[in-house]
Amino acid sequence: MPRIAEARQPAEPTSAEQKDRYRRILRAASKLGAEHGLERMQMNDVAKEAGVAIATLYRYFPSKTDLFVGVLHSQIQRLSAAGSGSGSGSAPAATGRRADAVADVLIGAGQRMLERPQLATAMLQANNAAQLQGGREYTEANAAFHRVLLAALGVPEPEDEDYRMVRITEQTWYGVLVSVLNGVITAEQADADIRLATRLLLGPRYDGTGAAS
Template identity: 45%
Template structure:
């Protein structure tokens, strides 16, 4: 059985998580419920870590029925993967990078600032990192391309790319996978924050070298 196949109901009872796509909220009320769930999971994850969070507690904290929670997030893995994506989106909405002629430098600054922000809450950072190591991707094969994520699109914009080619998208994927590896290394304290920043700047410079300056 896969690592993500069993999930607790929040009451100590194991349940089998259906390998299906989470329901997509469409109305304002549904969107508000989803945000309430993500906020509640974030607060509980920051205090308890992934193992300590019970799905029933998330539902109670968010003020929704447990069935509603499982409709949007079939497992705790789905939930904390969405928490990570939500935190990245919120960060990028509030972050205003000082654009320069050097797109690669702007990308590095953005990724470093994001890493620092995510690591501000160690237990929550651990929760989203642990969730990423489950078999979520194999259970839900229709996830979006990471190049189309909010972070991927931001990097394309910083590089001045409005109509990305396949090669551009592959480059963004490679860069984001490199960033994620360094984020995990920092979260597990395998390397120092200073070394993570230096390695990230090097990775950005090497991977984005073919793009050069935006104004070139």
Template identity: 50%
Template sequence: MPRIAEARPSAEPSSPGQKARHQRILRAAAKQGAEYGLERVQMLDIAKEAGVAIATLYRYFPSKTHLFTAVMADQVARLEEVSFAAEPGQDPVEAVADLLVEASRQLLRRPLLANAMMQSNNASPATPASPAGRIDTAFRDLIVRTLGLDEPTDHDLRLVRLVEQGWYGILTQSLNRGVDLADAEADIRLACRLLLVERSNA
């Protein structure tokens, strides 16, 4: 799905109080999104759940697309805090597969929220400073770090991008067409083995 232009940029929280409100909004959106999905969730209900004025919500998130892309960026940032580096003797490609399988499991625990985040991310411009851009960068960096590539080549980054795209497609199919989780995980592992075998330090 092509990304659409933003109506206006989101405000960024700066003070501790603003950051706390921002986090409350993200938590409320995740809760409401998991229960109702993107189409049925209401911005006013999210504002009430977060204990903020509706104007405050719209200041940070001009639309549901902005909001649920930010929710996904926040969840990816939490994933970054977990180490998926290959264990001694473990194939780094298998470590990447473990990373993507774990990310899939976390997303698929709340399918309505996962759909809301992925639909919103698809419709958001991926500029470097935007939540969608941060998601792309964070996943790329996670995979590169898990592979143990200190200085990835352009070829490495192209392979990583293909792995990301394959994972995203598998996850989308699992959500929208009811592909069995075991089959989705097997597909993810196969994609990693096929695509990353030619990395520069293999």
């Protein structure tokens, strides 16, 4: 009986030259993904745009799923860097509520993603597919996003319940974004939905209130 090959894990860039090629690939994927989406974009075109050999592209990203999860991860890293630029974590919300601080992060991230809807759709499709596959890129992207939300909540030493809360909040946010991309709700409605959801989900535990006003 023939042996079924296991999915190969992506290589991780280590040298400065490898990291430069890696960043060029992500920039090329972002550009072409915004123009063509996940299905119509070709890996050969990404390699050409990035100025790398196709074998190099596949070494770091064995599939389109890996590639667009990598793009999502890079966006989360920029979000994390922006929040920690002052060295003190995310800026507090104007209301003083920690739930609103999380909403501010999610609304800002969502607005940036929705500026390029085809790329946003590609990243969300890849993230959904990667949940079944696991792998380093997905695991790191998922953990990085949770760190961003926990920092906004002001939780330096999270417990299991804290991770559970940010997972639920993250899943709600993804669902709201999908509704916008599918034309079910407007971007303005999405912002309001995210604000309400964070207050209902996080307010009772972190702000001592369940008020949605």
